[in-house]
Amino acid sequence: MSKRKSAKHKLDRRMGENIWGRPNSPVNKRSYGPGQHGQRRKSKVSDFGLQLRAKQKLKGYYGDVTEKQFKRTYSDATRMKGDTGQNLIGLLERRLDMIVYRAKFAPTVWSARQIVNHGHIYVNGVKCNIPSRRCDVGDVISLGTKAKDMALIIEAQSLPERDIPDYVAPDGTEKVTFTRVPKLDEVPYPVTMEPNLVVEFYSR
The missing domain is CATH 1.10.1050.10 (Ribosomal protein S4/S9, N-terminal domain)
Known part of the structure; x- marks a missing residue:
């Protein structure tokens, strides 16, 4: 993927x-913008x-x-x-692809969307391939059988740079529950x- x-x-x-x-x-290496004029002094926006x-x-x-x-x-x-x-x-934050990303089922938002598109994600036990689907509080999002052994998902779960937020409650490594809609300062x-x-x- x-x-x-x-x-x-x-x-x-x-x-x-x-x-x-x-x-x-x-x-992390170059804080200025791209292109040959990227290092010029920025004008007021x-x-x-x-x-x-x-x-x-x-x-x-x-x-x-x-x-x-x-x-x-x-x-x-x-x-x-x-x-x-x-x-x-x-x-x-209620988008299915975003909950998949928050649950660390995918390393990036793009790969989360792709995993959903390919039918690897289940919502309340039913396969869903619509990344933009809005989940409701209490919905259970889980990995399909084939997805459990995918290298991409194993890599995502080992990423140290982000944690699973409080409003996505994990149940083992293959299932999470969307517990509440977060506020801005909780995201x-x-x-x-x-x-x-x-x-x-x-x-x-």
Whole structure:
């Protein structure tokens, strides 16, 4: 299964941050942007530029979901009670591919999506191959029989740079339960995410 390292590295360098907290990110060696003019002094960014950057960073972190899908998630968040930014984070964290990633069934968001697409993930005992499926509190996500011995999954479970968050409760190494929808400060982002700026971007 492809890990799409180049795509992740391009996004890291464009944002100037190690978005996923991976030890092999090029930002760890070069904090400046890509290209021959990457080391030039940066000009002041406008409010629109900050909002756009916040949206690109958040969208990229979740596997670079399409603009149509991301905007639909934002629209759903606006219709819910409470803070729209918090609602947006909660909806993104409920994605099946993200729970697979949080459970350390996959080393990257992209590989988590691929594992789901290939039918290796079960939700409440039923095979599901839709990465964008929204899981509900109490749903049990488990690995299929073939997936248990896959090198990619064994590698992911041994990664030292991230832990399984509290809202994803493991039951052994092959099953987790989504216990609650997290708030922004509970999500283990390696960098600062600003969903309030994303809300401002779409509210223009």
